[in-house]
Amino acid sequence: MKKHLIRNLAAMAVIVCFAFALPETETQKINVVIDAGHGGKDFGAKHDDFLEKDIVASIAQKVKELNDDKEVVIHFTRNEDEFQQLTDRVETINSIKPDLVLSLHINMTGKSDKSGMEFYIGQDVAQNQKSKEYAAKLSNVMSDRFEVAPVKEARFYILKNTEAPGVLFEMGFLSNENDRQYLTSQNGQKEIASRIVNFLKEIE
Numbered sequence: 001m002k003k004h005l006i007r008n009l010a011a012m013a014v015i016v017c018f019a020f021a022l023p024e025t026e027t028q029k030i031n032v033v034i035d036a037g038h039g040g041k042d043f044g045a046k047h048d049d050f051l052e053k054d055i056v057a058s059i060a061q062k063v064k065e066l067n068d069d070k071e072v073v074i075h076f077t078r079n080e081d082e083f084q085q086l087t088d089r090v091e092t093i094n095s096i097k098p099d100l101v102l103s104l105h106i107n108m109t110g111k112s113d114k115s116g117m118e119f120y121i122g123q124d125v126a127q128n129q130k131s132k133e134y135a136a137k138l139s140n141v142m143s144d145r146f147e148v149a150p151v152k153e154a155r156f157y158i159l160k161n162t163e164a165p166g167v168l169f170e171m172g173f174l175s176n177e178n179d180r181q182y183l184t185s186q187n188g189q190k191e192i193a194s195r196i197v198n199f200l201k202e203i204e
């Protein structure tokens, strides 16, 4: 009886040791900054009462709500409808030192038949390779449901000046009727957000 107890205690001690040893690798957090473009007096693209700044803020909020992965920590550059200089956004991002910056935008063009998603990464920046990898993954997560353009390089201020890998994601065209209906609907916003959440689960 006593022998059994000792053996059981020894076995338990081993289990306890492993239980404490495991979290080391499991608590590796992924920090992601979601940069909802525009805000305040800068409303971005506009069609009737639909404003880019509101759509991107709403999708950013849904990403945070839908994220159930404790290892993915989501930060925002703005929490409300406020105007922010790009320099301030970059400063916020660089102080967080995230693994990824995802800048959310909605496109606008004079050609109303143009639709679909676009992905931009910085040109000639040190973190280009990692950004390219993330953009490809994000595009892949969207591609079975949405029209996606090939990943492009651009000299956007946010991408150029943040030290972390970054993707600027144009989620559709406000100037296109189908895209607009989708982007301004609760279901459409939720679907895009949940796909972003799935993408965030995949990155490392």
Ligand SMILES: [Zn+2]
Pocket: 037, 038, 044, 045, 052, 104, 105, 106
């Ligand atoms: Zn924009």
